[in-house]
Amino acid sequence: xxxxxxxGKSQETTLKMLNKMVNQLEEIHECVDFACLRLEDIxxxxxxxxxxVIASPDGTIVANADPKKRARILGQNVAAEKWFEAAVGTxxxxxxxxxxxxxxxxxxxxxxxFSTAVRKDGNPTESAIGALxxxxx
Numbered sequence: 698x699x700x701x702x703x704x705g706k707s708q709e710t711t712l713k714m715l716n717k718m719v720n721q722l723e724e725i726h727e728c729v730d731f732a733c734l735r736l737e738d739i740x741x742x743x744x745x746x747x748x749x750v751i752a753s754p755d756g757t758i759v760a761n762a763d764p765k766k767r768a769r770i771l772g773q774n775v776a777a778e779k780w781f782e783a784a785v786g787t788x789x790x791x792x793x794x795x796x797x798x799x800x801x802x803x804x805x806x807x808x809x810x811f812s813t814a815v816r817k818d819g820n821p822t823e824s825a826i827g828a829l830x831x832x833x834x
Contacts, residue, residue: 801832813829
């Protein structure tokens with residue numbers, strides 16, 4: 698494997714690149730774990746939520762609150778779901794959306810979703826960098 702990756706580069710350079718990639722993946726994994734734990738804390742305080750999710754700008758779910766659903770939900774793309782479209786379309790941090798009950802990949806059933814944009818640096822006037830969906834029981 699190292700020989701294949703090392704074509705055109707020294708083996709040392711290739712190993713350094715692989716090591717850097719592994720370190721970056723570990724950092725991403727730590728961030729996802731932290732986000733999931735924070736969402737779990739919120740969900741445990743507000744029992745009316747069946748799940749809370751954070752989706753990236755392209756609609757890929759990167760964190761959720763329900764550890765029982767996590768393996769199924771992380772990585773799903775919800776870009777075409779109304780709650781996601783409404784969230785990323787909000788104008789600032791004071792806007793949010795509550796829609797009719799609809800079918801969702803997150804809950805696999807009709808559910809009511811409160812959603813809003815996640816904004817750069819948590820600043821309500823910054824651009825949307827994703828979406829938060831709160832799914833109600």
